[in-house]
């Protein structure tokens with residue numbers, strides 16, 4: 412019914428949190444209820460400069476979609492990729508809360524093409540130089556293959572900062588279809604509540620990429636679908652916590668953070684980012700939120716207080 416190792420790692424993490432007094436309920440600042448209003452900082456800034464503005468242990472989740480170093484755009488060409496990544500990875504670890512997580516997008520196959528860095532370089536660096544633990548390597552499988560050997564997946568490396576990393580599997584379970592439910596209900600070994608809860612989405616996520624005509628598109632060349640970011644935000648952060656994206660691009664993380672009742676900080680070197688974000692927020696309704704600029708980031712307790 413579910414992938415054993417995935418289920419175990421989730422349950423082990425949740426049990427650890429519970430034992431440590433960090434539960435899904437409203438203890439130790441972890442709440443299931445979204446705050447009445449969320450705040451969202453938006454900064455046009457280099458990733459390292461932004462990270463250095465943030466205090467230690469102030470962020471629950473980092474959505475990190477770095478340049479791939481395959482020259483898809485002017486920003487996608489970094490000479491010493493691993494050396495550069497080491498700087499922001501160290502800062503990212505510092506700003507993450509004890510229960511924090513980082514989800515790093517990337518491909519494993521880019522290295523040969525570019526001759527420099529990619530997710531493999533990051534994973535190698537993390538293994539040698541970081542205490543964060545690889546909780547899952549998620550395979551984001553974005554389309555059915557029409558041609559053999561065409562690349563049809565990208566990876567998302569999820570690291571928990573410590574063994575106390577937060578993980579809410581129930582927030583991202585997938586419902587069983589009616590036929591499966593009926594079959595499982597006849598199986599007396601299965602508990603009815605578990606069947607109703609739905610299934611573990613596993614570490615292979617079948618979610619289409621945004622095509623050229625997608626309604627979601629705001630103009631950024633490598634924009635990620637909301638559905639992928641939403642799954643990460645729901646599972647790896649909790650309502651009212653802070654989600655950081657220092658390669659924010661189209662602003663998709665901010666949009667999802669608003670919808671999911673999280674605070675957020677978005678930064679990107681590209682001056683077009685605030686305009687893309689504005690397009691992301693068009694038509695968004697039902698949530699109270701406030702956007703803050705760089706000057707007000709330090710002032711706002713929800714964004715800079717250690718969680």
Ligand SMILES: C[S@@+](CC[C@H](N)C(=O)[O-])C[C@H]1O[C@@H](n2cnc3c(N)ncnc32)[C@H](O)[C@@H]1O
Nearest residue numbers: 457458476486634635658659660661679680681
């Ligand atoms: C792969 S894209 C992120 C796309 C984003 N996840 C989305 O779904 O829209 C990488 C982004 O990193 C930004 N970038 C590149 N170098 C940067 C740096 N040193 N500091 C901050 N942002 C940078 C680029 O402008 C680009 O928007």
